[in-house]
Amino acid sequence: MISNRQLFLQFVAQTSDMPAMLEIEKAEGIWLFSPDGKKYADLISGVSVSNIGHNNPSVNRAVKHQIDRYMHLMVYGEYIQVPQVQLARLLAENLPVSLNCTYFVNSGSEAVEGAMKLSKRYTGRPEIIAFKNGYHGSTQGALSVLGDESFKNPFRPLIPGVSLLQFNNFDDLNRITEHVACVIVEPIQAEAGVRMPEDGFLNELRNKCRVTGSLLVFDEIQVGFGRTGTLFAFQDYGIEPDILALAKSLGGGLPLGAFIASRELLDVFKTDPALGHITTFGGHPVSCAAGIASLEVLLQKGLIENVREKEQLFRKNLIHPLIKEIRGKGLLLAVELGDTEKTKKMIRKSMDNGIILDSFLFCLTAFRISPPLTITEEEIKEICERLIEIMNVLTE
Ligand SMILES: Cc1ncc(COP(=O)(O)O)c(C=O)c1O
Numbered sequence: 001m002i003s004n005r006q007l008f009l010q011f012v013a014q015t016s017d018m019p020a021m022l023e024i025e026k027a028e029g030i031w032l033f034s035p036d037g038k039k040y041a042d043l044i045s046g047v048s049v050s051n052i053g054h055n056n057p058s059v060n061r062a063v064k065h066q067i068d069r070y071m072h073l074m075v076y077g078e079y080i081q082v083p084q085v086q087l088a089r090l091l092a093e094n095l096p097v098s099l100n101c102t103y104f105v106n107s108g109s110e111a112v113e114g115a116m117k118l119s120k121r122y123t124g125r126p127e128i129i130a131f132k133n134g135y136h137g138s139t140q141g142a143l144s145v146l147g148d149e150s151f152k153n154p155f156r157p158l159i160p161g162v163s164l165l166q167f168n169n170f171d172d173l174n175r176i177t178e179h180v181a182c183v184i185v186e187p188i189q190a191e192a193g194v195r196m197p198e199d200g201f202l203n204e205l206r207n208k209c210r211v212t213g214s215l216l217v218f219d220e221i222q223v224g225f226g227r228t229g230t231l232f233a234f235q236d237y238g239i240e241p242d243i244l245a246l247a248k249s250l251g252g253g254l255p256l257g258a259f260i261a262s263r264e265l266l267d268v269f270k271t272d273p274a275l276g277h278i279t280t281f282g283g284h285p286v287s288c289a290a291g292i293a294s295l296e297v298l299l300q301k302g303l304i305e306n307v308r309e310k311e312q313l314f315r316k317n318l319i320h321p322l323i324k325e326i327r328g329k330g331l332l333l334a335v336e337l338g339d340t341e342k343t344k345k346m347i348r349k350s351m352d353n354g355i356i357l358d359s360f361l362f363c364l365t366a367f368r369i370s371p372p373l374t375i376t377e378e379e380i381k382e383i384c385e386r387l388i389e390i391m392n393v394l395t396e
Pocket of ligand 1 (some may be wrong): 047090107108109110112135136140186190191219220221222247248
């Protein structure tokens with residue numbers, strides 16, 4: 001009989017020559033279980049999606065409840081769909097008043113596309129600024145603001161008028177002018193290998209955008225929903241973006257994205273042309289139902305409160321000569337080994353030993369630690385011990 005592995009390679013389009021090729025039968029909390037009875041600790045949360053852990057009963061209940069009522073009814077923006085309305089209200093209740101209106105889409109890339117279109121339409125300006133080593137998605141607009149030439153070049157021409165600045169370079173911010181519709185930035189650059197903003201950098205960026213009238217777009221698709229120890233990463237810096245792009249954990253495990261701004265901003269989509277930004281499945285009722293349940297669990301179970309303590313536990317227990325530094329905040333950490341081959345081996349050996357790690361798109365010398373926020377202290381200690389043992393073997 002042909003195995004699922006063979007079918008995967010034969011019929012499913014591949015993204016690289018080295019897929020992880022893990023087959024999973026069931027997932028629970030931070031654990032994934034394969035059909036051959038192996039158990040894996042998920043230290044990457046499906047890339048910052050499963051923040052409240054896998055197979056959460058409240059999310060499952062909400063999904064089943066919604067499926068029994070209705071799934072797709074009509075394209076986005078026409079009918080009053082209660083899960084959508086309630087998720088938009090819950091988000092507004094947890095965001096500043098300037099971010100009180102949500103446009104729902106299906107993915108992170110689409111949230112970025114929407115934010116870029118909204119900025120151009122609102123300001124009437126042609127240019128967009130982004131940052132080197134930033135990642136914003138794979139569609140053509142999102143790719144245009146991605147900060148790595150090797151990913152972009154084969155797909156040119158992309159959208160014109162995009163300039164890339166150096167993250168944390170204060171002088172570069174002078175290139176933001178009155179021609180710039182928006183500046184898009186990850187407040188913490190995740191795929192760059194978790195690069196933190198230097199003190200005052202985001203504040204200076206905020207100031208510069210205010211002075212030039214350019215809109216500031218924060219891509220919190222990866223860092224949002226408690227991952228860095230606050231519900232949204234920007235809350236730690238005493239500033240507010242004009243547009244907030246969300247996805248990944250927003251849908252509680254189902255596909256959902258959003259770009260959030262003030263009503264005044266988003267109202268420009270209503271006219272000249274009407275229907276200038278539309279989507280069939282954006283804000284799918286089942287995804288929104290899962291999103292509400294997931295956000296309620298995150299807030300009501302206090303999952304964000306001890307994220308920083310858990311970070312410290314990782315830092316305290318991950319001390320080894322192989323580790324050059326640990327970057328990041330909360331449960332978004334990059335463990336820098338300073339060597340691509342060693343990092344690859346570490347990821348492979350950990351997988352063989354039941355721990356799922358990953359590297360970063362733009363940083364192959366570090367591995368990622370971004371487990372579900374539900375990970376317990378005991379689990380952290382046990383996993384760190386096992387990681388240290390693997391590093392010992394690698395240094396033998
Ligand atoms: C910061 C950031 N922005 C945008 C995206 C794109 O999201 P999606 O893959 O849902 O299109 C990602 C995905 O990894 C991301 O990490």
